[in-house]
Amino acid sequence: MTIFTIDDVQKTFTNGEIKEEILKGVNLTLKEGEVTALIGASGSGKSTLLTIAAGLQPASNGKVVFDGENIANLRSEEVRKIRATKFGFVFQFAHLVPFLTVEEQLALMLEVSETGLPKHEQKKEIDAILKVVEMDHRKKAYPSSLSGGEQQRVAIARAIIHKPKILFADEPTASLDSKRSKDVMMLIRTITTTLNITTLMVTHDEEMLTFADRIIKMSDGQIIQNAV
Known part of the structure; x- marks a missing residue:
């Protein structure tokens, strides 16, 4: 099932x-339960595409449709709420809060994502x-x-603790x-399949592509290869 559609998205910077x-x-298009890998040389546009899809920056033109709604038309506060409740993020570095324990990192994410769970459920x-990430x-x-x-x-656990629909x-x-x-x-790969999450990943490491369902190659701001 398609959950995310990027339609004629353009991004222009003016200097x-x-x-x-x-x-x-x-x-x-992104489907539930699939890992899609974005590859390409530095400057090809893959990280820009990911940040636009994740609502971290706006597109200059085009649509970014999540769950049937074009997030490009939403107010910044509405996009922020989607990021906090429906999206999960993992970056090159874990960016853990140094003064919080592992379980406190996850508890903070549950608060930020407004799950409303009581403390014992948290x-x-x-x-x-x-236990899933073998860090219990x-x-x-x-x-x-x-x-x-x-x-x-731990960063991955933090990214999925609130049960997001998409992992960036x-x-x-x-x-x-x-x-x-x-x-x-x-x-x-395991989390994507078992929790039916949609994962969009940028990578330079070709060895990691064996874990992807789809490989999208970009060059000069365009998709030049869409492999299954």
């Missing part, structure tokens, strides 16, 4: 009299998701005591070694 086209009419959700034994730990791979697992991942394995990268991608 004085100079206009630079970053995206040149991109079309893309604890159950946190314990359950930490470190729930009292602070980020400084975790390895890079462990921190990224921007170079989620770039800061990890080969083994940890594969472990993290296997986790993303």
Whole structure:
């Protein structure tokens, strides 16, 4: 089932009299339970496309349709609420709050996403998701005591604790070694399938493409290859 549609999306930056086209009419659909990988050289537009899809910046033209609604037409506060409640984010670095324990990181996300769960239900959700990412034994730990791979697992747990419909991942394995990268991608692959999440991922690492259902190659602001 298609849950997300990018329709003729364009992005232009203006610097004085100079206009630079970053995206040149991109079309893309995302389906539930699939991992879609965006690849391409630096400057190809893939990260710009991801941030526009995630509502982190507006398109110059075109539609970004999520769950049947064009988020490009929504007020900034409405887009913010969608990001907080329906989207999850994983970046190259975990960006964990240094003074919060693992379980406190997830509790904060539940508060931000306005789930409305009572405290005892929050604890159950946190314990359950930490088991999924195999970090339940470190729930009292602070980020400084975790390895890079462990921190990224916590970041993934934080990104999905509120049961988002879409997971946006921007170079989620770039800061990890080969083994940890594969472990993290296997986790993303498993979560996408079992929780029926839609994952859109930007990556430079060709080894990670084996975990994707679809591979979208971009060049000069356009999709030049759409492989299944």
